[in-house]
Amino acid sequence: MFGTLDTVLARRQPSPVGSPADRHGDGRAASSAVTIADVSVTFGGSDDAVVRSASLDVPAGQVVSLLGPSGCGKTTLLRSIAGLQRISSGSIAVDGVTVAGGKTFVAPERRRVGMVFQDGALFPHLTVEQNVAFGLRGRSGGAERVAEVLELVDMGGFGDRLPGTLSGGQKQRVAVARALAPEPAVLLLDEPFSALDAGLRVQVRRDVKRLIARLGITTIVVTHDQEEAFALGERVAVMSGGSIQQVGTPTELYEQPSTPWVAEFMGEGIRLAGQLDDGRVTTSLGQLPARTTNSAGPTSGAVDVIIRPEQLVVEAGSEAKVVDVEYYGHDVRYDVELRGGHLLSVRALRADFAVGDEVNVVFAGADVPVWPR
Amino acid sequence: MLAHVAVLGVIFALPGLFIFTRTSQLGDELGETISASLAPLGRTILLSASVASTAVLLGTSLAWLLMRTALPARPSLRVLVVLPLVLPSFVGAAAFLAALAPGGILHGTLDLIGLEAPRFRGFWASWIVLSLFTFPYVFLPVAARLLALPPSLEESARVLGRGSVATFFAVTLPQLRSAIASGGLLVFLYTVSEFGAVQLLGYDTLTRVIFASRLSDRATSFTASCILIVLAGTVVLLERLSRPPQRANDPVRSHPVEPQQLGRWRLPALFFVLFVILMGLVVPVASLATWAWRGVRDGRVGVDGLLGAAINTSVVGVITSVVAVIAVVPLAVLIVRHRARSANVASIAVVSGFAVPGLVIALSLVFWTLNAPVIGGLYQTLPLLIGAYVIHFGSQALGAAEDAVRAVPDSLRESSQLLETSASVRLRRVDMPLMRPSLVSGGGLVLLSTVKELPATLLLAPIGFRTLATEVWGSYEDGFFAEVGVSGLILVALSAMLTWVLVLRRSDAIRAS
Structure with missing residues (x-):
């Protein structure tokens, strides 16, 4: 202008x-x-x-x-x-x-x-x-x-x-x-x-x-x-x-937040508890690679991780159920309920699933930031 | 309802119309009486303009000091600086005269430092006394405006390179202009109508001429009244015209604003504020109190006698406020809900009742009842006194009544109609609870004005009917300073209580920390 x-x-x-x-x-x-x-x-x-x-x-x-x-x-x-x-x-x-x-x-x-x-x-x-x-x-x-x-x-x-x-x-x-x-x-x-x-x-x-x-x-x-x-x-x-x-x-800030608070303030994400061991975190979503750029971070023990919606992918499966779909045009957001009752947000490019569909949630990102619990 | 409004409009317009009619019938005498009124008119304008400008200077500078700077104890000073408002100006004038009389506190103090008490009369005395007791009428709207002003305006000016003084004149003052104008014109109007103080202080304004000639020279009395109405009407009209269209105030963000540091001006500024409080509040109250205390100590004044006057004042005030509220509610309904043109005409009549000095309203009712065959019996009865009060102060209830009607929006009335069929139940359970607070405060303002009113009470009260105001007046005329002190203090206490509940407690500017 x-x-x-x-x-x-x-x-x-x-x-x-x-x-x-x-x-x-x-x-x-x-x-x-x-x-x-x-x-x-x-x-x-x-x-x-x-x-x-x-x-x-x-x-x-x-x-x-x-x-x-x-x-x-x-x-x-x-x-x-x-x-x-x-x-x-x-x-x-x-x-x-x-x-x-x-x-x-x-x-x-x-x-x-x-x-x-x-x-x-x-x-x-x-x-x-x-x-x-x-x-x-x-x-x-x-x-x-x-x-x-x-x-x-x-x-x-x-x-x-x-x-x-x-x-x-x-x-x-x-x-x-x-x-x-x-x-x-x-x-x-x-x-x-x-x-x-x-x-x-x-x-x-x-x-x-x-x-x-x-x-x-x-x-x-x-x-x-x-x-x-x-x-x-x-x-x-x-x-x-x-x-x-x-x-x-x-x-x-988005990729290497110094605290869980910053991570959550920077954008949507779900905070999960996990066990860190040898660079990998065991969470309710399976084993995820821990981000190593934060040299001051923990190397083992109980940790928190943040998973962003765009790091997850939904596939046809049976471990979870789609409870809500928000369609934005350029992308789509699913709210997915895991068997254990956990709610996850997943960002996807295509609206392939509808509310009620059975799906699996798979981690597709490179790694997740970790902080000691 | 329309008929009610029509009658209301006529009643409120009556005193003015009566005066105009009688004046127009004067014929050849008119030229004579007009030229006799010119000098007093000049004095009225001189005094009103002087008092209004002084009140504007005092009120605006105090509002800026107490709302914007880092003066110590600002919250308490804000309350104290408004309190001169509780002294009716004739009580204030009497208090100063009593203070300067032999035995008074100022006389004693001046004696101690070897000075002679000045002759406290005429223009200077009236100017000082009226300025001291009217500047809060400027302070209150200006302080409220300062509070509502987005701080970012003044901050912008600072960041753009202007110092605090330059910022005040370039940015703050233009934003205060309408608040200053409405406060200043109110003070002007107040002074134009003022009777008690100028009478006590011996300054021959129009009101004093009207009072003095009311029995001996009715023609002059009518003409002077007529001129007074025209003057007051012009001022009200000017105020209306100069008032800018109401703007909704931008929501003000609540980040704390750094008060202005005064540096080496801090002490002089504090002394200035304290001096105004000293002269407007401490000296008059202390003057009344010393005389009262002496009187009670020596057993010269009984408080018992004043109990009747206090009761009379309260009862008449309460009846007046109830009547005033009941009278104006239908008008408020028409104005707010139906936007009726007839209602607007009637509301102008109601508002003009406030602009016409109480003395003139009283005078017109006196002559009217004396000369009319049927209603002649009303002369010097309570209903006529209450009628005069309602005509004079009804406009103060009108604004509050409009607020009360607005408190029950159409959507609320409609939903209550869907839920409850009985109109009387709806009125009791929905309308009244919502309207009550505004109606009570409107009635309260009428009560406060009635308590402080003097000239109408002097002219219209039934013989032997004593109020606190007439008690102060009578005692002063008789030279009983002790009685002036006691009745004045009771009057001030009553007025202070009402002012606190109705004005100060509700003012955000006063309560702001």
Whole structure:
């Protein structure tokens, strides 16, 4: 949808704002690394930390998703980076300069971060143009910059509209433009698409992803949606109970989750008890190969394993019965009841079976992750 | 039901119409009386504008300090700062006069530091007293708006490079504009109608002219009333027109927002809040209390005599609130369920009853009953007094009655019709339980206003019928500060109790931690 992006980027040399951030001179803003070291946040009066000893390095230009269930502290951590929340201990640095930690607290207005809120937070009394220009106060070439970023998000013709007259997707585009206009060192997105309808969400998400990739700006996205985290983030930090559980690429998180909790949060799967011996786990589904990439993992004894629906295959047989079929078009999901009463989910490409059919469930994956019980 | 609404509309519109008719019949006298009213009109406008702007400044700054900053003890301060509302302004004025009189607490304090108590009269005195007791009318809606405002707006402004002061003016203030306007216009209206305080403090506004000329110079009294109605009506109309279409508030996420650190302004800000509480609450209550205590100690005032007045106040107030609620419920049904145009016309009549000053309503009822052959017997009877209250305060029950009707949505009424055939059983078991809370709170607001009302009570109460308000008034006129203290304290306590139950306990802004 941002078809005008390339032309706009081409037009940007030299930068009309003459921004110090545009050091590359190729339209790619120089972005900054964010270092979060051992940060804890406690809300006034309470002993319970909302964020506990969180550490995260975001290299310049990288997009990182902060993923976790609601209440896990991910938004609080993001707000700490913006300066909207004071941290109790630890430190936060942008490009090696501490902005929070010890006695240092840089006010949000001096941090050069851009932030997009869940509700867009457009000022209802200002037009789209005035909203975007809000962060450019006193700069020369402001009007050109406003037109330029509105063009970037494909909202060129909407400058004199009031936010109340825009659709949800349009509002978020303007919010992104407003955050980008002052050429921030870091872009923070707080559940930016969660207020949008499903179809629109994917569209706006793709557009924003392309935009931040082209601008090369360091970006941290908070989301509770695994799909969104994976789609946007080059790396994903999974949070739970205030702590960062694991940081990795989407593939790493899905295939080598560090804890059963991360494994289950990353995607559907069934957790089975088993006995590990010599690289193989004996479970109620038979013997399965244990994944060996996790060097710190156990080598024998009672373990838990997670089996994903796509690691299983159903065949005609007699050991189990199909109790439910959900047909999605591109694939199909079976709920299968084993003789012992265990319920399993199986993902298959074809809908060959119907409810009530007798089947066998066979493990077809490479291996399963194991954790000591 | 339509007939009921028609009658209701006529009754509520009657006092205003009567005044207009009589004024229009003045003929040649009219020019004279108008020019005689111009100077008082100027004073009314000057005072109302000054009080409204002061209330806006006080109410808005206090709301921001207590809702957005890291001042200590904010939850308690929020309650205290609203409490000046419980003092009827004439009681507040009397309390300040008593405090500055020889033997009063301010007089004594000033004496200690070698200062002479100032002459507390006229514009300055009225301005100070009325501002102190009306700013909560601005504070409450502004605080509620601040609470409902998505925090992300102000946070966006900060992240976009504006400091806290710039953020307040560029983002917060524009969002508060309608709350400030409605609060400010309410204070303006309150001051336009104010009688007791300006009478005590000797500032010649229109209401004072009306009161002074009501017996000797009826023509002036009518004209001044007429001007007052036009002024009040204009203000209400302005408020209605300036009110933006109601927007549904976006759901506000519940992540805790960092309160604004005040740095070196922390102490001055705290002193400012405490000073307002001191002047609006502590000084007047302490002034009443010292005089009351002296009186009781020396055996000069008996509390027994006031028991009758307290009972009278409560009984008349309760009857008024019941009558008011019963009167407006059919209107609320027509407005909410049928969206009837006739109902809207009637509701304008009801609301205008609030805009017309109580003094004018009372005056019009006095002349009307005195001159009419059949209903002449009503003069100085309780039914007429209650009628005046209902006309003046009925609009306060109307909003609550509309809420009550809305509490029983069509789907609920229809499903109860399918389940229960008897209409009276449905009314008892479905409609009433759902409507009761709103009706009770509407009636309560009427009760609260009735308890604090002075001019209508002075003009219309039966001879010898004493209420707490007339008791305070009479004692002050007679110079018995001790009695002013005792009856004032009882009145304030009663009003505080009702305010707590009806206003403060229900306010999210006050309860927010």
